[in-house]
Amino acid sequence: MTITLIDDVVEVAKIAKRIQVAGEFAIDLEFVSEGRYIPDLALMQLAWRESGKVATAIIDCVNVDASEAAKLVADDTLATVIHSGRQDLQLLHQKFGVVASNIFDTQIAAAFLGMGEQLGLAKLLAAMVSVKVDKSQQFTKWTKRPLTAKQLDYALSDVLHLLDVSDMLQNQLDQRGRRTWCDDEAQSLIAVSTSQTDPETAYLSIRGHQSLKPKSLGALAKLAALRANIVAETNQPPSWVIGDKSMIEACRRLTTSASAIGNIRGVKPNAIKRWGKEMAKAIEHGKSEPIDIGRISQDVLSPEQQSLSSILVGIVAVQCAEEEIANRFVATKKQIDKLTSWATSNVDKPQPDLPVLSGWRLELVGQALLDFLAGKIAIVYRDGALRFSS
Numbered sequence: 001m002t003i004t005l006i007d008d009v010v011e012v013a014k015i016a017k018r019i020q021v022a023g024e025f026a027i028d029l030e031f032v033s034e035g036r037y038i039p040d041l042a043l044m045q046l047a048w049r050e051s052g053k054v055a056t057a058i059i060d061c062v063n064v065d066a067s068e069a070a071k072l073v074a075d076d077t078l079a080t081v082i083h084s085g086r087q088d089l090q091l092l093h094q095k096f097g098v099v100a101s102n103i104f105d106t107q108i109a110a111a112f113l114g115m116g117e118q119l120g121l122a123k124l125l126a127a128m129v130s131v132k133v134d135k136s137q138q139f140t141k142w143t144k145r146p147l148t149a150k151q152l153d154y155a156l157s158d159v160l161h162l163l164d165v166s167d168m169l170q171n172q173l174d175q176r177g178r179r180t181w182c183d184d185e186a187q188s189l190i191a192v193s194t195s196q197t198d199p200e201t202a203y204l205s206i207r208g209h210q211s212l213k214p215k216s217l218g219a220l221a222k223l224a225a226l227r228a229n230i231v232a233e234t235n236q237p238p239s240w241v242i243g244d245k246s247m248i249e250a251c252r253r254l255t256t257s258a259s260a261i262g263n264i265r266g267v268k269p270n271a272i273k274r275w276g277k278e279m280a281k282a283i284e285h286g287k288s289e290p291i292d293i294g295r296i297s298q299d300v301l302s303p304e305q306q307s308l309s310s311i312l313v314g315i316v317a318v319q320c321a322e323e324e325i326a327n328r329f330v331a332t333k334k335q336i337d338k339l340t341s342w343a344t345s346n347v348d349k350p351q352p353d354l355p356v357l358s359g360w361r362l363e364l365v366g367q368a369l370l371d372f373l374a375g376k377i378a379i380v381y382r383d384g385a386l387r388f389s390s
């Protein structure tokens with residue numbers, strides 16, 4: 001089969017029409033992200049069903065505006081099938097302003113069916129439809145033209161079987177009554193992939209910020225905001241401007257000269273040449289607006305609390321293994337730490353608003369955690385496994 005790249009806007013529109021008639025389609029993107037904050041989109045691969053067969057197309061996003069096809073993802077009358085779609089949905093949002101609507105992510109579905117967390121597409125295809133993907137082309141620089149037949153073939157294999165696999169996974173989810181769980185998770189995937197980082201609060205997602213004193217944290221808030229703005233302007237990866245660790249160190253030292261920031265390990269001389277003065281100014285400014293660390297660091301656990309948290313994490317793991325579901329969908333370590341600090345606080349505080357304490361997660365795991373914390377159930381090792389006993 002010869003695959004031709006679509007580089008004509010009229011053709012793109014025609015394909016979009018055909019997909020609209022089909023009602024369901026699979027999509028995958030190839031892009032180049034090296035040295036870019038927002039990756040360069042190279043290809044958009046599409047698959048849909050037409051008169052009982054799978055039809056496919058690859059759009060050459062380097063040479064044609066693919067927005068008519070990108071819009072399909074936002075159409076709530078269409079079902080979009082994708083595998084591990086976070087990055088793809090993020091890129092569609094950044095490049096075309098598209099907010100996805102009706103998404104079925106086969107990687108999420110697999111995690112709800114006991115096939116493992118973050119299962120790769122090749123493994124999924126092998127397991128569900130016995131298709132072996134030739135991975136030799138995966139490191140292709142996708143923006144290069146022309147692409148070889150082998151490369152196009154590989155790109156197409158990412159969507160070719162996805163609709164069949166999606167049908168099978170949806171059946172299994174229905175059988176186990178987990179379809180709505182999967183849809184819930186797809187919704188949060190959409191939320192994550194379309195959320196913009198607010199420069200003002202960027203510092204809160206920098207690892208190690210909790211360890212800084214108020215003045216240093218104030219400095220980090222300004223420095224992180226500056227970096228976010230530089231990244232948005234220049235489309236360079238954040239670490240090319242200044243890495244997280246270097247930022248923390250500069251703020252710990254309250255370094256207020258460009259050259260002193262430049263002396264911190266990992267800081268690139270070029271970056272200091274371009275933005276060193278602004279960085280120094282940001283730290284200087286932030287120093288005068290300290291941020292109270294007590295407020296943010298309340299979740300730092302004592303050794304006793306850490307032990308309790310580990311046991312709760314264990315309970316989550318036991319329940320998830322039993323129910324064949326990936327842990328990370330149920331509760332993260334961070335959330336369990338929050339639960340621990342609530343359960344061990346002497347003050348009468350309302351139950352924290354955590355996913356694990358509502359909806360299907362409460363049913364699956366949350367109730368067991370609450371019962372354990374209330375001393376109603378114990379966890380014992382018996383017959384080769386951890387079990388609950390009342």
Ligand SMILES: [Zn+2]
Nearest residue numbers: 028029030158
């Ligand atoms: Zn791909």
